[in-house]
Amino acid sequence: MRVTDxxxxxxxxxxxxxxxxxARLGAKVLLVDENLKAGGQLYKQIHKFFGSxxxxxxxxxxxxxxxxxxxxxxxxxxxxxxxRALGLLDDGTVAVLRKGKVEPVKAGKIILAxxxxxxxxxxxxxxxxxxxxxxxxxxxxxxxxxxxxxxxxMVGSGNVGLIVSYQLMQAGAEIxxxxxxxxxxxxYLVHAGKIQRAGVPVYTGxxxxxxxxxxxVEEAVIAQVDERFQPIPGTERALAxxxxxxxxxxxxRTELAAMFRCQTTYEGALGGILPVHDxxxxxxxxxIYVCGDLAGVEEANTALEExxxxxxxxxxxxxxxxEQAQEKMNALRESLRSLRGGAHALRRLSGKERxxxxxxxxxx
Amino acid sequence: xxxxxxxxxxxxxxxxxxVLQAIAQGCHTVASIKRATRAGMGACQGRMCxxxxxxxxxxxxxxxxxxxxxxxxxFPIVPCETGALGGGGDGE
Numbered sequence: 001m002r003v004t005d006x007x008x009x010x011x012x013x014x015x016x017x018x019x020x021x022x023a024r025l026g027a028k029v030l031l032v033d034e035n036l037k038a039g040g041q042l043y044k045q046i047h048k049f050f051g052s053x054x055x056x057x058x059x060x061x062x063x064x065x066x067x068x069x070x071x072x073x074x075x076x077x078x079x080x081x082x083x084r085a086l087g088l089l090d091d092g093t094v095a096v097l098r099k100g101k102v103e104p105v106k107a108g109k110i111i112l113a114x115x116x117x118x119x120x121x122x123x124x125x126x127x128x129x130x131x132x133x134x135x136x137x138x139x140x141x142x143x144x145x146x147x148x149x150x151x152x153x154m155v156g157s158g159n160v161g162l163i164v165s166y167q168l169m170q171a172g173a174e175i176x177x178x179x180x181x182x183x184x185x186x187x188y189l190v191h192a193g194k195i196q197r198a199g200v201p202v203y204t205g206x207x208x209x210x211x212x213x214x215x216x217v218e219e220a221v222i223a224q225v226d227e228r229f230q231p232i233p234g235t236e237r238a239l240a241x242x243x244x245x246x247x248x249x250x251x252x253r254t255e256l257a258a259m260f261r262c263q264t265t266y267e268g269a270l271g272g273i274l275p276v277h278d279x280x281x282x283x284x285x286x287x288i289y290v291c292g293d294l295a296g297v298e299e300a301n302t303a304l305e306e307x308x309x310x311x312x313x314x315x316x317x318x319x320x321x322x323e324q325a326q327e328k329m330n331a332l333r334e335s336l337r338s339l340r341g342g343a344h345a346l347r348r349l350s351g352k353e354r355x356x357x358x359x360x361x362x363x364x
Numbered sequence: 365x366x367x368x369x370x371x372x373x374x375x376x377x378x379x380x381x382x383v384l385q386a387i388a389q390g391c392h393t394v395a396s397i398k399r400a401t402r403a404g405m406g407a408c409q410g411r412m413c414x415x416x417x418x419x420x421x422x423x424x425x426x427x428x429x430x431x432x433x434x435x436x437x438x439f440p441i442v443p444c445e446t447g448a449l450g451g452g453g454d455g456e
Binding site: 034100124268272273 | 369370411415416418429430433436437439441
């Protein structure tokens with residue numbers, strides 16, 4: 001049995017932010033992550049981030065991960081990688097699987113930063129080899145140095161679809177087309193511009209309707225959709241591709257939060273079902289905090305700030321009051337408000353406000 | 365497979381038609397569809413099909429964003445060797 005003040009599950013930007021801030025206030029922190037390297041999705045990002053200097057603008061994602069992990073280690077955070085949280089045991093401890101054995105962890109507070117998983121899209125032939133999620137293809141290329149395919153259809157024009165398309169082109173693949181069911185590109189135009197300037201055809205108002213091939217993908221059929229996103233018969237067109245990548249959103253990984261009986265809600269703009277939380281990232285279980293994509297799918301910078309906020313609040317709740325803790329929390333909440341201030345974040349912002357309202361009502 | 369069948373749970377090879385049939389028989393939650401069809405009982409424990417089934421329930425008008433619920437997670441939430449849970453016989 002391992003006893004610690006704070007257990008943080010997930011070492012992506014949210015978990016790292018939480019661990020850093022709690023340790024800075026003096027809490028004893030154990031940070032666990034299922035991957036071999038810390039950083040979550042940051043570790044796969046080879047492009048430079050933009051935004052403000054406070055959020056590492058101009059730095060590549062994997063370098064941000066290294067910076068944050070370095071800070072966490074300097075502050076004495078104990079990090080267990082290749083370690084999976086399996087769930088709750090009867091005595092209230094968390095079972096984590098490490099080096100082939102289960103170790104129970106007893107913690108005063110727990111911060112869940114378990115992230116999100118990619119959505120599937122079901123159509124005839126989608127189980128053929130050659131159909132995979134865009135994030136999986138990014139892991140293949142940017143972590144393992146393997147190209148998922150040579151001729152690719154990308155489905156979805158959010159930032160994941162746009163960025164992964166560009167990176168796979170840099171790695172030598174051809175993006176034969178990108179289809180987007182919405183009437184316009186949904187990701188940032190700065191990312192869209194990179195692939196459009198390179199000549200990638202972007203078909204808005206289109207989706208993939210079938211994958212064909214013997215034993216593997218040889219052809220993708222795309223079609224125009226109506227205003228209810230239903231394919232319009234007669235508009236089908238076949239593309240010779242060997243790979244179909246799905247970049248159709250992500251949904252929060254809520255399993256652990258649900259085991260802790262955290263109340264959940266549904267917010268489409270934030271990825272679907274997620275645990276509600278108050279303005280300090282506390283779930284309806286006062287010992288459990290949620291942050292990052294688990295608390296609503298957004299971006300790395302919002303995840304980092306939510307994690308920091310949860311870390312400060314949890315440390316205070318454990319009795320580690322720093323002099324400026326309250327000021328810091330207020331500043332983090334202000335930072336989150338400004339990160340969600342743009343027109344592109346309107347739906348996310350109103351979703352977050354509803355989530356927090358439900359979370360606050362648990363503490364009235 | 366005749367080329368038009370759509371798999372929803374690839375681990376347990378449950379199709380969209382199987383899910384719709386379960387709904388017609390009165391399964392109106394992700395959990396009850398799982399018990400009727402095995403969708404979500406495979407190696408990945410519903411990581412892919414869980415949300416697809418939520419979408420089917422909502423598109424059929426059975427559930428709405430206000431009422432939809434995910435499946436209840438079970439211990440362990442990710443696959444692990446049985447031996448890892450047994451203490452390995454080293455006296456611990």
